[in-house]
Amino acid sequence: MAKEVIMPKFGFTQEDSQILAWLKNEGDPVEKGDPIAEVSTDKVSMEIEAPEDGILSGILYPVGAVVPVTQVVAYILQPGENLPAAASAPVGKPAPAAVVQKEEKLSGASPVAARMAKEAGVDLSGVEGSGPGGRILKQDVEFLLSHPQASAGKVNATPAARSLAAQAKLELNQVSGSGPEGRIQAADVRRASQAGPAATAPAVPAAARRTIPFTGMRRAIGLNLQASYQQIPHITLQVDVDMSASEALRVQANQMLPAGSKDKVSLTAVIARAVVWSLARNPILNSRLEEEEIVLLPDVNLGIAVALDEGLLVPVIQQAQGKGTLQLAAELREVTERARGGKLRQTDLQDGTFTISNLGMFGIDRFAAIINPPQTAILAVGQVRKQFVPDEHGQPVLHSVMTATLSADHRVIDGADAARFLADLRQALEKPEVMTL
Template identity: 50%
Template sequence: MAVPVIMPKLEMAQETATVVEWLKQEGERVEKGEPLLTVETDKVTLEIESPASGILAGVRVGPQQVVPVTEVIAYILQPGEELPREAEAPSPPPPPPTLPVAATPVAQRLAAARGVDLSTIVGTGPGGRITKADVEAALAAPSRPAVEPSPEKVRATPAARRIARERGVDLSAVTGSGPQGRIQAADVLAFTQAPAGAPAPVAEIIPLQGMRRTIAERMTTSYRTTPHITFTVRVDMSRFEEARARLNARAEAAGQPHVSATALIVKAVAWALRQHPWLNSTLHDEEIHLLPEVNVGVAVALEEGLIVPVVHQADRKSVTEIAAEMNDLVTRAREGRLTPADVAGGTFTVSNLGPFGIEQFTAIINPPQAAILAVGATQLEPVVDEEGQVVVRPVMRMTLSADHRVVDGARAARFLTDLREALEAPTLILW
């Protein structure tokens, strides 16, 4: 019996997924549980396994195609088995509606002058708008016979026509600057004086899709709808670095992974969140939910954008456990092997740009969370010690962004003060 391959619903709010690539070819033998294709949701890219052993057949969608969840995208057949009747002749997609062609005024004039049908050109401008460069590229294509317009169809002043005749200029190639695009004498002179060289460089157009689109939508929504309030403190990292050095010496002796600064910061954040539950909350339908678990998300930079894997129940884990889990999450994030569970359930986010040399920055809250911590680089700076002496110490700046609808200034300040104390005296959270 034919087994359908269905686009799975991997997240609660998920409606579609994008096919990245098929790992098996149609007609190829596959085994149950073998990776069949790669799909991308708004959070993760992951492999979909074959639901049965057999022959891959009836593939309905190709790479980069967006598919609704629960839709059949292929079948697994047994040798000699035929596709189900409904799979043999899938209903054709509805024809796209006829829309006006979007083109710049210059592109429209050039197309009209050279007899180019704009509906046959794919625009590279914003929103797919056809530009002058698109029309010129279409004219240069060897497969497109250019239709030479008669000189009478080109709008130009008598002086412009005279200069064009004298200098052998094709007026249809000149962009007019006069009313309604009429070519002036100055336009012809400028055209003849322009150096004949390589065409002007064209901007690379990258569609806003996949992870990048999700980031854009979520950050825009957060910035527009969440009243951000921010606080910055300086942290003396002397004892923090000493404690991390001792931890890493022990880890090396035990054959365990090293503890990164971010892992130790996550441990301190989890401890502080347990003391200040209002920072570990969400706002839903005019209700503030103080969350029972402390799940700290850690922002990870990827080539295609940003993803936030989550260390679940971070307050219940040792710093070495957090370090090991973070190493695994970051590795799988960069290899595109995170699962939906790895990025779900975050209650607070830490974004550390210190490794990039950023001294201080403000992060946008990751909805529906109530706060996010932006961590800067640790740098040597002069500070006044307990005895009033100016000494050089490693100093780090961290900035808390909080949802002012949920967290008032005093609550946020107390959280940040306790977090700074934990970082400046790590024995509070380690031993």
């Protein structure tokens, strides 16, 4: 029987995704788990995997199509098997005109390939990829990394700038770039095209106005948080925590790891363990408001905010309530690496129930975060700093102190509920032994 390949749902409020590329062609043999298509919501690009071994058949949507979640997009057939009689593409939302034009040419790189290239400092402009229509895929970047001479000798320009220059019959080596390290942007080519020969002289002034399009992930994040702050009455409470014992626990945990282990326990992992313990004692913070009901959720699916160049993602550690500090540390490292490498799985972004946002690594002492709907609370933590604290005799003693700020949905959570959670969290971090009692 033909196996349906459906458009997955990556988030609680997601309604559709756009097909960025088919990584396999009609009639190609596939194995279970093979990536067969790359799709994108406004916030993240991910791959659809083959649900079983077989032959990819009946591709229903072209590149650029916007498809509702759970809609069938293709089938996996066994040898000799035929497509269902009803296999036809329902009418979906068309892609924006700019996207359709881009995807018809299939220029540029997949998000995964683009991120890999950026991290490695590889220029992909002018590279012909191995994907459909010349799209640059992950394996193409891997080839360039192992054959650096393949990308040498090219003018430093974006693909969009190259396309515009070709249309305007401009030589790129005569255009001054305003991007990083003199990279030629599309705006530079437009400016040169409008100004004529004079544009090939001096570089663009440093004070020239530059803009960043409010689209894609940046727009999705902005609109989501705007709606959260407008619709959810935030209440914020703050505590200072003595982190001396937690830092000692982290050092001890790392000493227990095998030599050469990559799963080093970070302070975020220690905080995550304390948060999970505190949520078990204060389940109202691990809840969701659904119309006329407050739903207390059985699992703690802990979101950890990860900052990327494109914006903020919140990958999720599923069922964190049954995991100790070492396991949380390992899963935190894995999911963070997947987020930064553009390799997130569908489950990595689903069903978060509570989020931790840590800006301590940026030198921030304290801040208040905005709740990530449909969750009802988020914890913001700053850096661990040295601070004199009076002892029982009033004498100043130097301690390691961290400020934790809880933002909670006041429709669901009272101030006393939030205060009790923070009190338990402070106890767990200052006396980690209570979590094992």
